[in-house]
Amino acid sequence: MMKTKIFRPEKRAVLIQGDQAVVEGALAAGVEFFAGYPITPASEIAEGFARELPKIGGKFLQMEDEIAGMAAVVGASLAGKKAITATSGPGFALKQENLGFATMVEAPVVVVNVQRVGPSTGLPTSPSQGDVMQARWGRNGDQEIIALAPASVTESYELTIKAVNLSEKFRQPVVLMLDEVIGHLREKIYLSTSDEIEIIDRKRPAADQDPDQYLPYQLTDDLIPPMADYGSGLKYHTSGLFHDQSGFPDGKNETAKLMQDRLHNKLHNNLDQIILYQKDIRKDDRVAVLSYGSAARTAISAVNTGRKDNLKAGWFKLQTIWPFAEKEVAELAAQVETIIVPELNQGQLIREVKRAAAGQAKVLGINSYAGELIKPEEIRALLEEVL
Amino acid sequence: MGRYEIRLSGAGGQGMILAGIILAEAGVMVDNLNISQSQSYGPESRGGASRAEVVFDEDQIDFPKVIKPDLLVCLTQESFDQYGADLKSYGVIIADSGIDISEVKPEFKDNIYQLNILDLAAKEIGNEISANMIVLGIIARIIQTRIPVEFIKKAIIEKVPPKTVDLNIEAFELGFDLKLDKRSYIYGRI
Numbered sequence: 302m303m304k305t306k307i308f309r310p311e312k313r314a315v316l317i318q319g320d321q322a323v324v325e326g327a328l329a330a331g332v333e334f335f336a337g338y339p340i341t342p343a344s345e346i347a348e349g350f351a352r353e354l355p356k357i358g359g360k361f362l363q364m365e366d367e368i369a370g371m372a373a374v375v376g377a378s379l380a381g382k383k384a385i386t387a388t389s390g391p392g393f394a395l396k397q398e399n400l401g402f403a404t405m406v407e408a409p410v411v412v413v414n415v416q417r418v419g420p421s422t423g424l425p426t427s428p429s430q431g432d433v434m435q436a437r438w439g440r441n442g443d444q445e446i447i448a449l450a451p452a453s454v455t456e457s458y459e460l461t462i463k464a465v466n467l468s469e470k471f472r473q474p475v476v477l478m479l480d481e482v483i484g485h486l487r488e489k490i491y492l493s494t495s496d497e498i499e500i501i502d503r504k505r506p507a508a509d510q511d512p513d514q515y516l517p518y519q520l521t522d523d524l525i526p527p528m529a530d531y532g533s534g535l536k537y538h539t540s541g542l543f544h545d546q547s548g549f550p551d552g553k554n555e556t557a558k559l560m561q562d563r564l565h566n567k568l569h570n571n572l573d574q575i576i577l578y579q580k581d582i583r584k585d586d587r588v589a590v591l592s593y594g595s596a597a598r599t600a601i602s603a604v605n606t607g608r609k610d611n612l613k614a615g616w617f618k619l620q621t622i623w624p625f626a627e628k629e630v631a632e633l634a635a636q637v638e639t640i641i642v643p644e645l646n647q648g649q650l651i652r653e654v655k656r657a658a659a660g661q662a663k664v665l666g667i668n669s670y671a672g673e674l675i676k677p678e679e680i681r682a683l684l685e686e687v688l
Numbered sequence: 689m690g691r692y693e694i695r696l697s698g699a700g701g702q703g704m705i706l707a708g709i710i711l712a713e714a715g716v717m718v719d720n721l722n723i724s725q726s727q728s729y730g731p732e733s734r735g736g737a738s739r740a741e742v743v744f745d746e747d748q749i750d751f752p753k754v755i756k757p758d759l760l761v762c763l764t765q766e767s768f769d770q771y772g773a774d775l776k777s778y779g780v781i782i783a784d785s786g787i788d789i790s791e792v793k794p795e796f797k798d799n800i801y802q803l804n805i806l807d808l809a810a811k812e813i814g815n816e817i818s819a820n821m822i823v824l825g826i827i828a829r830i831i832q833t834r835i836p837v838e839f840i841k842k843a844i845i846e847k848v849p850p851k852t853v854d855l856n857i858e859a860f861e862l863g864f865d866l867k868l869d870k871r872s873y874i875y876g877r878i
Contacts, residue, residue: 316715316716316725341729486726487712487723487725487726488722488749488752489712489721489722598751598752599750599751601750605750674751
């Protein structure tokens with residue numbers, strides 16, 4: 302296991318923005334490469350890496366656009382580095398093609414999307430959760446994605462570490478979905494000491510691997526092929542076409558099926574490691590407010606103040622939004638009468654909640670999509686209405 | 689004790705955002721105090737009304753922005769017109785003397801204090817841009833039972849350019865020593 306290059310002997314309280322916490326988290330997780338193109342409200346992430354990466358011998362590349370930024374990150378990952386890029390909605394749209402490529406060639410990368418109001422250039426300095434479905438389905442073809450959504454500066458730090466680890470463990474692109482409020486918010490957080498951080502590195506071939514026998518897309522029991530670094534002596538081909546274990550294109554339907562299933566199952570066999578959430582639902586709570594990202598701050602505030610007035614309400618906060626927590630939401634729907642889903646969009650993840658709830662609970666949305674946070678009293682009013 | 693919400697408003701360039709960050713940095717030095725700080729961005733921050741917010745609480749801060757301020761500072765007419773009607777019933781408004789407050793909500797008449805902040809900055813310190821440090825001094829006095837004055841001074845020293853430390857501290861102390869009417873009323877609220 303590689304040790305982090307950030308040596309921090311004791312816990313330290315700092316005041317930093319969510320964007321800066323992403324930088325701290327990535328460095329703690331062993332990221333050594335950033336490429337991208339600045340965009341509000343994610344520019345502070347690029348600035349942070351530009352300042353910090355050279356200090357640890359890492360590389361920062363400002364590319365000509367977001368497309369090139371994504372391509373460079375995939376290249377760095379194939380060359381063996383933990384790599385990250387950061388953008389906002391319009392740039393996230395541009396990154397989709399190479400994000401699909403990264404999924405196909407199983408390059409571990411992290412893409413940060415600090416969401417602002419769209420469509421198009423929208424409202425650059427206002428928060429949104431409008432890219433939830435773009436993260437899930439923005440690319441062509443059936444495919445899995447992991448997407449995490451921090452709701453605080455502390456979570457921006459912790460979930461960035463988690464995002465890097467998940468990408469490395471599963472050879473899988475991971476999207477980290479902040480929003481403008483979380484990205485720009487300054488909060489007091491405690492940066493962990495070096496030995497508190499679990500770091501996962503991708504599985505590599507054995508040191509004595511015969512170069513002639515190396516299969517870069519080998520079918521292993523855990524469905525995650527050992528990954529050689531480009532330039533390490535083990536040569537291999539990467540292709541966006543369906544490929545066999547050698548990495549070379551193979552147009553056979555059976556090969557495509559095998560690979561599709563492997564890409565799906567390598568995540569779905571391990572959902573317990575991927576799906577992260579927190580909840581506070583009491584036995585007699587009749588309503589649950591289910592949320593993610595900055596909307597969770599409003600939700601938890603409304604529930605906690607409501608409970609002081611004996612409202613029978615609880616909260617459920619998704620930290621992983623993709624893959625969707627189907628089992629957990631189905632269980633929640635069996636437990637409560639109503640699930641309220643506040644979102645900074647016109648209603649995206651609520652579709653998944655309804656699907657998973659399958660009629661067991663009533664599912665109601667509260668939506669703000671013009672650049673403002675949902676206010677606690679708005680959720681409070683709905684809680685009182687349904688209780 | 690409990691959640692305390694501060695909103696600082698003024699014109700772009702008056703240093704309200706820096707003042708907000710300094711307050712938050714000082715709060716970080718207090719053990720077991722949680723801090724959330726946010727500010728207006730973009731077109732809002734270039735001229736027009738500029739806004740910084742600081743929320744602190746010994747408990748976890750759920751909603752990270754100001755819901756209704758306990759303490760509101762307004763340095764310009766525009767910021768007063770925009771934010772002056774939003775205050776807790778027991779909150780405090782500190783407004784610059786240049787602001788026409790005749791249209792203040794009747795229920796806030798006893799909660800508003802006018803101080804000649806900009807004028808003092810120009811005449812006593814010799815530079816209107818030190819108004820934000822005077823504001824910090826005033827706030828430091830009000831919240832000193834939650835965030836010690838020394839921590840705010842320390843945060844100022846860490847945040848302002850080294851050459852300007854003396855002048856900024858001078859402005860801070862000027863604000864701290866300002867006589868507030870019904871001062872006990874204000875103290876009672878923190």
